[in-house]
Amino acid sequence: MNHPLRDAILNGLYDPRYPGHELLGPKILKNDRDNKIWLTLRQELLTCQTFTWAVAFVTLDMLVPFKLVMADLAVKNISGTLITGDYLAFNNPKVFYELKKIPNLQVRIANKAGFHAKGYLFQHDTYQTLIIGSANFTRAALLSNYEWALKISSKGNASLTQQISAQLKDLAEDSLPLSSAWLAKYEADWRPIQESNSWSQGSLKKIIPNQMQAAALQELNGLVAKGEKRGLVVSATGTGKTYLGAFAVQNFHPRKFLYVVHREQIAKKALASFYRVLAGDRANYGLLTGNKHQLERQYIFATVQTLSQPDILAQLAREEFDYILIDEAHRAAAKSYQKVLAYFRPQFCLGMTATPERMDDQDVYKIFDYNLAYEIRLRDALEEKMLVPFHYVGVQDYEEDGIRIEETSKLRYLLAEKRVDYVLQELDYYGYCGDLPRGLVFCSRQEEARELAKIFTQKKHPAVALTNQDNELKRNTAISELEAGKIEYLITVDLFNEGIDIPSLNQIVMLRNTQSSIVFVQQLGRGLRKFPGKNYVTVIDFIGNYKNNYLIPLALNQDASRDQDRARRETTLPTFIGLSTINFNTIASEKILRSLEKVKLDSLKELRKSYQELKEKLGRPPLLFDFAQYGSTSPSVFADNHSLNNYGIFLIKMGENLALSEYENQVLTFLTKELLNGKRVHELLLLQRLLKSSRLSQTEFELALKKQGAYVNSAVLTAVEDILSLRFFDIKQGKTSKKAQYGGQALVEKVNLLDYQLTSTLTQALKSNSSFQILFQDVIKTGLSLSKNYNQREQFTLYQQYDRKDVCRLLNWPKDVSAPMYGYRVGQNETPIFITYQKDALKKRSALYQNTLEDGRSLRWYTRTPRHLSSNEVQSLLNTPQMKIHLFVKKSDAIGKRFFYLGPAMIQKDSVREELLGPKKKAAVGMNLLLKQPLTVSMYQLLFNEEV
Structure with a gap:
């Protein structure tokens, strides 16, 4: 009999040979890049029937996401209780006012002296989950602090559950409902905890560059040192853009300086900020606006509307200013700005903006000579x-x-x-x-x-x-x-x-x-x-x-x-x-999600737009690696686009002047469609090394793979040869084979059974067409960059996405048999199984199989029909020693052809039985597949939560 809760507890507290379970097993919760204690609390909330929390400290900054979950729970008539208190007067009175707004939350005030508990109890259908540890219900504790919390589940009649229930009952009895009278008294007596606040409005403390500003200044100084005349800084709103400009001017020591913007209000504020950094005689700072024309001042802060007037420009020499700063520089394509930029001849002109991307197709980067000195984007600034x-x-x-x-x-x-x-x-x-x-x-x-x-x-x-x-x-x-x-x-x-x-x-x-x-x-x-x-x-x-x-x-x-x-x-x-x-x-x-289903993010129109934006930033046609380096369109999106065989074709569509022969096109298509994704580094690394030297021994290749941290064995070395010789693709599909579509000729050959070399046809093409050589190298360089997203020590990386063709290649199979594979293929010692978890009932044949997550750790899975327990395929699957099952799952067919890899799975032997499925009662063999690696909370939510 399958007891997932019992097995999970035994796995965590007694013997790891029992099957584990992400949702039920004992687990230490913490905060890091991939995990947040809040994510586990949120998952428990979304799946519980009710909850009771005993938490001493609650902060306002964690209530917003909590309220959103509680609003969803209210629709399902799910409610809970929060017991908190007034210990150390930590809780701001407003916290209690905000908690009272949540209709499906009962708030109680503990009377226990020194109440400092931090426990979260969730009641599920047949079990309870407790999270207890160091984490209060504060944003820092649940998202960023170094905290430990133990999560453990147990049956309602278990000793631990009874102990916790008794404690909570005692605590609840010794507490009072949050009332307006209690809150009024607490608010009257409450005094805020004094916090050190190094930042204060109007402070006269000396302003110094922060870490990101210092890096930007170093790049700007480098541009000036190289003799460049213009440069651009992209700095998110609120990141101290004006101060950064003041620091840059301070470093330059101009004889006379001009600041240009489109509004007088901004010019006045900028003057005040510059004065805080540059100091000196206040009389040296002046305005050039509709009402003030203080042209004699050393530091002039001007509106472009006034500055661009002919009578004003006539009063200023072309070399009047050593340094000009254009704020809100995305406006610099306007006629008024262009007039100013064309007139003056400063030693250096700095443009600053939070949003260089324009919706009017004006090239801001070009205006500043494509010298992008530094970017401080919103995400960077928040982090x-x-x-x-x-x-x-x-x-x-x-x-x-x-x-x-x-x-x-x-x-x-x-x-x-x-x-x-x-x-x-x-x-x-x-x-x-x-x-x-x-x-x-x-x-x-x-x-x-x-x-x-x-x-x-x-x-x-x-x-x-x-x-x-x-x-x-x-x-x-x-x-x-x-x-x-x-x-x-x-x-x-x-x-x-x-x-x-x-x-x-x-x-x-x-x-x-x-x-x-x-x-x-x-x-x-x-x-x-x-x-x-x-x-x-x-x-x-x-x-x-x-x-x-x-x-x-x-x-x-x-x-x-x-x-x-x-x-x-x-x-x-x-x-x-x-x-x-x-x-x-x-x-x-x-x-x-409905909106997302109706749009093609990778349409040629969207890719053209992305291409033009990056071309403006670089001042040249971007390569695939540029897209990866600058965080623009993912290079994989170009590879997945069915209307583009390779990036060379895309460049030609964009009007770039290059020519590719049919063979060169086919080779680039092979590299793009099969290797660019970086899911296996082996082929890419071999091609990279052969571009540098005419020959490479197998021993040298193996050493290079080991240095790269990639797994090496005879099977993968043979598979690499099958891929680069195109033998893997020698499968007829329609009128022709993939091998023919990829040029029909090997890219790499073995010499004396020991050394690798590029074939003469490929070598000649690379020598004779520089455009082809650049694009060939670009795909390899980009693929190697993308390969860092995968664990190259293993065939598959947990929770990454793969399609059936990827799996055939990474299993080192000699041929691409993905087309007839459908839901699975039983190999000699490895079997990939592909499950689409949500089925559109009655619409598709696959709906008959009713794959279900039986208990949160095992998927009920069925063979194709007709199959019997005696079928060779089933016997091979059940009785092959050391048969390794790889489980791939996606939520629905609507999301495309890629599946998430959930790791190896075991067949639960006592769950195997022959069943009759569908209206025609066809025989299939069903079994439970138990995951060896328990799911993370995020992956469980992504694939199996009914709410999402």
């Missing part, structure tokens, strides 16, 4: 703690009473009272950091902004609408009122995408369709500046039925890969950037 973390929640927009928010929704639906009430309810539920909301709301239309501001105000949430029709005085007044707490929200369309600095913002609200990843990041960045007492910003995104929903996870994760599988994972699972969290509720996630 380096240069910005305030954000907690993003994607929730569904209002849908009821015939209202369904989409691109063409009429204004009356957007402004419907029930929708506005719903929006305000969600804003209140997810909250903000601080005593008062200071929110920035982005909506779709100017009329909508004005009407929403009126309705918000009527509903006692004072708001002001700002559009590009409002003058600067009104904008400044509204911002001052928000900062002073006189209003709660500024409601706008796209006015605040850039250039406006409101550090105290603690809520960003998205009430519009995401049309552009660039704009999304600009708007998100408005709330990320540091401010005293601000520990995080809440970002609430109301996701309607928009076709562009797929852009949201890409923008949040700074994902430019155009990899559809990666985008699905970013939508399905919570992700993290430093201490920032990204979470979608169930319905919002489903909307994004």
Whole structure:
């Protein structure tokens, strides 16, 4: 009889020969790059029937993602209890106010003296799970701190369970429900714990470069030393871009300096920041704006509108300034900026921007001579703690009473009272950091902004609408009122995408369709500046039925890969950037996944756009390796594109001047389609070494593989020869074979059975066509780079994705038999099994098999029909000594042809039986496959959670 809980406990506490279980087995939880204690807590919440937590300390910054999960649980009528307290007055009173907003959470206040417990108990259908250790319910403890927590499951009648239940019962009896009276008294008596805060507004402490600014300055100094005249720095909003510019000017020591921007407000703030760094006589700093023309000053801060006027330029010599800084440099293609840049002849001109990518096809990089000195992107800045973390929640927009928010929704639906009430309810539920909301709301239309501001105000949430029709005085007044707490929200369309600095913002609200990843990041960045007492910003995104929903996870994760599988994972699972969290509720996630299914991220149109962007950045046609190096489109996306055989074809489509013979095209297609993915390094390494020397002995090749950390045996060496000779592909498919499609000739041959060398045909092609040689080398270099994503010591890497053809190659089989393989193929000593977990019942033959995750660790699997226990195939599978079963699983056919490798599996012998399947009662043999390597929480959620 199979007892997964018993086996899991015995595996963890007694003998590892018992089958383990990721969800049930004892486990030490910790925080690192791949694991977060919060992920386990979240998984337990999503699958439990109820829960009881006893946690001394709770912080506001962890409540936003918790509330999102609790909202999903409320839909399923699942509730829980949190016992906390007032020990050391750690818990901010606002924590209790926020906890009271969660309708399916009972909060109790412990009366135990010195209450300092940290335990999380979850009640499941037939067992309980306890997590106990050092981790309080704080963001630092659950996401980043070095913490230990023991997770253990047990039956309800077990001794441990009874002990815990008794403790919790005693604790609950000696506690009180959280009441308004208790909270009022606690708030009156509470005094905040004094925290050291090295950053404070208006501080006169000397400003010095941070680590990333110092690196940028070093690159800028290098450009100046080389005699370059222009350079560009990309620096995310809030990362100290203005100070970085001041440091650069300080290093240069200009005789006279000019700063150029498009708004007077920005120019004034920049002047103040530069003065803090450069110091000296305040009279040396001047403005060149509509009202002030202080042209004699050493450091001039100008608006481009004033500077570009002919009468102003006439008063300034072309060599007037040694150093010019163009802020918001993505605007530098405009006529006014071009006029300024064409007129002056500085020794150096620096451009600075947070978003160099333009939507008007202007080449910003070209303007600055393709000298990209340094990039500080949003993800880097968050991970380096240069910005305030954000907690993003994607929730569904209002849908009821015939209202369904989409691109063409009429204004009356957007402004419907029930929708506005719903929006305000969600804003209140997810909250903000601080005593008062200071929110920035982005909506779709100017009329909508004005009407929403009126309705918000009527509903006692004072708001002001700002559009590009409002003058600067009104904008400044509204911002001052928000900062002073006189209003709660500024409601706008796209006015605040850039250039406006409101550090105290603690809520960003998205009430519009995401049309552009660039704009999304600009708007998100408005709330990320540091401010005293601000520990995080809440970002609430109301996701309607928009076709562009797929852009949201890409923008949040700074994902430019155009990899559809990666985008699905970013939508399905919570992700993290430093201490920032990204979470979608169930319905919002489903909307994004539906949007993702309808778009081709790797369409030729999208790839062309990506190509042009990178070409602008580099000032030359990019190669595949450039895409990998600059974090742009994943090179694998080019390989997977069915309309492109190889990157050379793509370059020709892009209008680049190169010619390839039919043979050269075929060779590049082979390299691209079969080796570029880097899933096995062996073939790539051999080709790389043979490009450097005409011959390579087998011994030298084996040493090179070992040095690379790759496994070596006779089977893989034979397989490498089969691949590079194209024998592996000598399987007829339709009118021709893959071997013929790949040129029909070997790339590598063996000499004297000992040495490898490139064939003469390939050698001649590489010598005679430099374009072919460059592209050949590029694929190999890129493939070797991608190979680092895989464990080359093994045939397969746990939780990486493989298709059937990959598996045939990596199992060292002599031929590609992936086409007729379907669900499995029993080999001599290795058997790959491919399972599609979710079936569209009644639609496909495979639905008959009803593969199920029986108990969280074993998959019920069936052979094809008709098969019997006596069938040779079944007997070979069951009785071959040391038969190794490799298990590959994907959630549905909709996600493509690749499966996640879940590791080796064992057949549970007592589960094997012959069964009659389907309406025609055909015989098949069913069995449970037990994973040798327990699933991680993330992989379990990705593949097997019904909610996602």
